[in-house]
Amino acid sequence: MTLQPASEKFAAPPAALPAAVAGASAPIRSILEMALEGGEVSEAEGVELFRTTGADAEAVYATADELRRRANGDHVSFVVNRNINFTNICYMGCRFCGFAKRSEDKDAEWLEPEQIVERAQQAWDRGATEVCIQGGLHPKMEGTYYRDIVRAIKAALPDMHIHAFSPFEIWYGASKTKMSYHDFLADLKEAGLGSMPGTAAEILDTEVRMQLTKNKLSAEKWVEIIRAAHEVGIPTTATIMYGHIDAPEHWAAHIRLLRDIQKDTGGFTELVPLSFVHTESPLWSQNPDKVRPGPTALEVDLMHAVSRIMLHGWIDNIQVSWTKLGAARAQQMLSRGVNDLGGTLMNESISRAAGSAHGQEITARELTQIIRAAGRVPVRRNTIYEIRDIYDDHDPEELAPLVDRQGRNPLDFLDMFPERSALEAAE
Ligand SMILES: C[S@@+](CC[C@H](N)C(=O)[O-])C[C@H]1O[C@@H](n2cnc3c(N)ncnc32)[C@H](O)[C@@H]1O
Ligand SMILES: Nc1c(NC[C@H](O)[C@H](O)[C@H](O)CO)[nH]c(=O)[nH]c1=O
Ligand SMILES: N[C@@H](Cc1ccc(O)cc1)C(=O)O
């Protein structure tokens, strides 16, 4: 991989301890001081940090904020992208998922390659640099469909970055075509796949996965596919879906596992903590006594902060998901170790299907306002975190104009998407 471990990019400058660390209890203070001196937080120490409250939790946030500042400075990034969920037809039966439908359901969807290309073209015309493509595991789909999608988009839009297909989809395509993960991935890369979402990770623990997904894609297979992707030169994101039947022990083990992989491959671009959205999730509605309705506010704060601390020097981009948390909470996460607000998305549907009400899209203008209001500098990036624009003019009225490829401001004409307006009107 060409991606360089962040530890080599940023030597840890000795700095004064954040004041809040002094207010922590002795055991927490010693873990945080060690982390601030460049030490590595172990899995057991991670669990301790996840269990903090009050002044201890404040010290964890201050440490995360300091490490974020050392790694990313004042920049907070985002990418202009569009989600294309080419089908929601899926029979895998993951119990947390509100997105999957059966073929006969009235809201079942299937997009042909021409329709996918049309959406990618509209996104390109609005200034998107990435399409983020994921779908259900349709029972009648050919394993070669994944490659067909990539080829069709690249033929029309050679410069569009294709960020697509979770390890679960790769497992499905490789099984259907009877190819090894390595060969299947190399084939996709050759067709033009740029990177992969590290979804389907959920909680990388066998017992938890038995209850969430009947272990259809095991933790070991998720890791094997991610390692194979990094090996063939496909970077991936990393995710953790938390706040259901999981506990701090699972979170610390999950994050340590991601760190171990990163030490070998350098292939992760970012971690995206995904709060479990319970409202329309069968997992919750069928077991409201045993399943938590998503993480508490404290858990959300700690997830972002402890991830930053445990991954420091290895995965230095911590993304908050505005679609799970909404804009206001996403902004608060900027003081919990977060340096990235993810994508504009244009058509978010997975969180919506699970009951989330934060809309299908956020404009780049809204993102820049959120970032500025937090006293940081908005930065537009591409998928692999190369900086494209820095909006360091702090007068909001004099924003550097964000202009699409036809010279229009792509951020202010949402009515170009009739399906969005119709859905939003129906809410
Ligand atoms: C819906 S799947 C689509 C791709 C592919 N079918 C898969 O499972 O990997 C993508 C991801 O959405 C997330 N997701 C699904 N339902 C969710 C929910 N109720 N709350 C939070 N995240 C959810 C999970 O992390 C899942 O891996
Ligand atoms: N957090 C969510 C994302 N994040 C992914 C980004 O939008 C982007 O694709 C990635 O950072 C690579 O550049 N996407 C979703 O669809 N839903 C989320 O909740
Ligand atoms: N975070 C994923 C994308 C994603 C996350 C959550 C979702 O519900 C859907 C998609 C990525 O790597 O790009």
Ligand code: SF4
């Ligand atoms: S999470 Fe993915 S694989 Fe599982 S049911 Fe939902 S769409 Fe299907």
